[in-house]
Amino acid sequence: MFESLRQAVIREADKPRATRALFVVAFMESSFFPIPPDALLAPMVLRRPHEWLKLAAICTLGSILGGILGYAIGYFLMDSVAGWVIDGYHLRAGVDKFQALFAEYGAAIILLKGLTPIPYKLVTIASGAAHYP
Template structure:
């Protein structure tokens, strides 16, 4: 089943709708969706390493746009939607601490958390809630999210064939590692925020 799913993602990379789905996932992940865009960015870039730069660009633009929606949820809708999303992730008792740290470390928080597997939606909603400067938030988001996606693009553009061969040889192991990293990202969000 894992191999079939992997093959579907690889085959879907050539479909005209794949880029739109990846952009939608990237957009949604920055404001409310729990699945990171890497689930599409990686296989699409493996299937077409020469387009990895374009895929990273689309992910970055969509992620930053979704981050602005997350910011708006925090700024305008925190008492209803924003609080509900934070509660779903079990972080409502940590928001005030996180918010207070923005006064001193806002840009560093956005940059560091944007590069990690920690759910970025927590940063976007809290940035809006904390009233962080929207333009600085957008700039930091471009750097952080672009950095994350372009690191993938550089690696897959340069070493895509080698990575694909290794991935296909040990698919189960790499999917397990990816799942562990995702779970650790959520765990870190719960413990470090």
């Protein structure tokens, strides 16, 4: 099963739509999608080594814009969507404590994320939920 998927990704890496797909996957992964763009970026760079910088830039731009969406999800939807769950389970004090800790240690949390396999989307959404600048 994985071999056929790997072969399909390699075949698709040469096609023009692969560049758009790379951007979309990078964007979605930064905010809500569970599959990292590396699965698409690596075969594309192997098939088109002369375009490595362009492909890396497209992936980076998609990731940054997706991170902004993830932040917005946390910032705008934390209280409106998750608020009733938080209040229903009497978790408001814990959420308030989390927001205070993130306000104090947010920079360290973001830095540590870069050194660990913690998903980027969790940090962007948590940053937004804590209203971290």
